[in-house]
Amino acid sequence: MSLALGRRPILLAAAGLALLAASACAPPTPPRSVAVASAATPAATYPVLPAPTGAHPVGTTRLHLRDASRPDPWVPEAAARELMVVLWYPARPRGGPQAPYMTPKESELILKGRRVTGAPYDILSRTRTNAVRDAEPDGRTSTLPLVVLSPGFTMPVSTLTALAEDLASHGYVVAGVDHAYESYATTFPGGRVATCVACDSDRDPGFGSKVMGVRAADVSFVLDRLTGPRAAWEGSSLVDPSAIAMAGQSIGGAAALAAMRADRRIRAGIDLDGTTYARIPEGLSRPFLFMGSAEHRPGGRDASWDRDWRLLTGWKRWLVLPGANHQSFTDVPLLAGALGVSIAGDLSPARALTITRTYVRAFVDLHLRREPQPLLDEPSPRFPEVRHCAPGGRTCG
Template identity: 70%
Template sequence: MSHRVRPLKIVVAAGLAVVAGAACSAPVPPRAVAAASAKPVSPPVLPAPTGAHPVGTAALHLEDTSRPDPWVPEAPVRELKVTLWYPAQKGAGPPAAYMTAKESELALKGKRLTGVPYDLLSRTRTHAVAGAKPAGREGGLPLVVLSPGFTNPVSTLTSLAEELASRGYVVAGIDHTYENYATTFPDGRVADCVACDSDSDSGFGTKTAGVRAADVSFVLDRLTGTAWEGSGLINRSKIAMVGQSMGGAAALAAMVKDARIRAGVNMDGTTYARMPGGMARPFLFLGSSGHAPGGRDNSWDRDWKLLTGWKRWLFLPGGNHQSFTDIPLLADAAGVAVPGEVSAARSVELTRTYVLAFLDRHLRGGRAELPSSPEVTIARPR
């Protein structure tokens, strides 16, 4: 099947703030956008990061000229948007955009959420300062790569990214082009979800995890080179990857492909990568009840036996698939019910706590065991 690249142009009203998250909305005629909600909806506000460092953010546009785009073969290069969060020098500045108004509209339409203003996500409040000067000593900052769930932009992991940056990590969030509803490039083009046309194909998960693994290796090449003004601050021997859903599958696939990634976290993602010789690097499974041992998804049971290094398997019986993202927070603000017994604020707190503890242990030489919580169960598979 061939796919056409859709070079949509962004049209944003003057003065409109672009600070948004990910929720969903059914298509309505353009004139109805302003009246899409029956009542006013207050913009979502992300929880503030708790670390000692101010947080800055910047976006990179990278082109991998060594391969055509895997979803749009007529595109001769693979284009990627990478969002960075990092410890920053002190200084005032406007909070960064969560996403643009157009991205918000396309995401809401793609998710088919009704009764929500299309620009809601572009008004979500973040805490990172756009374009702030990076801070740190040469080679002193560990690097964490983030990969989002399929159809979700990496902005849906902003709460986690800001927290990690405030604790002294450089965070590189990858928008895997054509795998979410809207990725905006510097020249105004918006890449939509071409891969959504193929998500029922046999082998789709394996292909997508492999595409993302290649994306990650390319981004590591560039970030540890000269692609960013703060590249010299990155400690090249301390790199980890964290992903949710398909991003979690990609974390394992990327580790199999690229030995530079020392540790990984899969947040509620079915895995597809094969480990013929096993893998001895640290790995954390952090899932919802569907990923309890012997649950409906047996990929973790299979891979657990092949992980021969430090490993833990945790799950939230009261959580759901999106509990590890910003989406419950955004849904709360929109008045949309999210399944599960763990509140949106608490799910963000738990995700931050466990991911940070894992990274501190394996990238910073910590020895503390992961914390305990009444909402989190430790799986003990046979």
């Protein structure tokens, strides 16, 4: 079964689930899942996300934020823009319940939206994560770098959980933004669910540019509430406001460019396989990483990176994984087997996750912690799947 994930149809990547060994560079262990019995699905098998590779226990919590300074861009009758933000962070080593991957209703609406019929509708709500819900944050004041994550269109930010948990286990605070009305389901306190109103206009001229602008405004507001005087999270004092990066997949990656243009607090950005819809007219001098599938190679099918590469005037890298597909940079390949979805691409789910985690963390370690990262300077024998594209060139080595 094929799914239209992001803005174009793709086949989901390899089935099954794999757990990583202790190091992000270590070979993955064989796929693992957990059989859970229920009245509705007596023999259903539910996925378990790979364990993070860092030394810190991981906590997570959810914030409901309300921006009264602007109406909702998708539902104009709503006088304020509401957002749900998922935080992952280093936590004190105490036990507690692991956070759900998403709610049962979110799982149902996402599977229905993607026309997935080979799995129980609650399967994503039963997927096991590695973060303890509402755990006490751990760290010293103003020392933890912050990474903002933005998901692909129609997808919740929970589909970036394996990456987020790993960053948190290495000492980062991660803020995943669920952009309301751009996903099949976003649950607010009290059980109210926002559905994908924006899906009704996704073929309109200028739609991509609008989404990028909306998300840039969302991210600036989230940064205000995480680092400003009206902090919405008890652990906000741990965040270093001078060490902020943003990464996103698909249109979330394109939004990283827009957010950096709009907000200088974001020091560095990553686009994971996202078409960029709006030109950077004045250029951008802060560090930026393009990392994507073969469609985004220089001179490839998607020319937006060729255009924007010339306008990036600071540190920059362009990495291509020829064996990847559009969802290889998310949790989707890890869940594909349990969802009964067809497979595509040459990278196994475990390998795709290892590469994504390793390169994203190298980028933020370099630009937020100023730790040298030779991995980003030239092709690595540890990761022959990753091609470094020459600036302005037509080939990748």
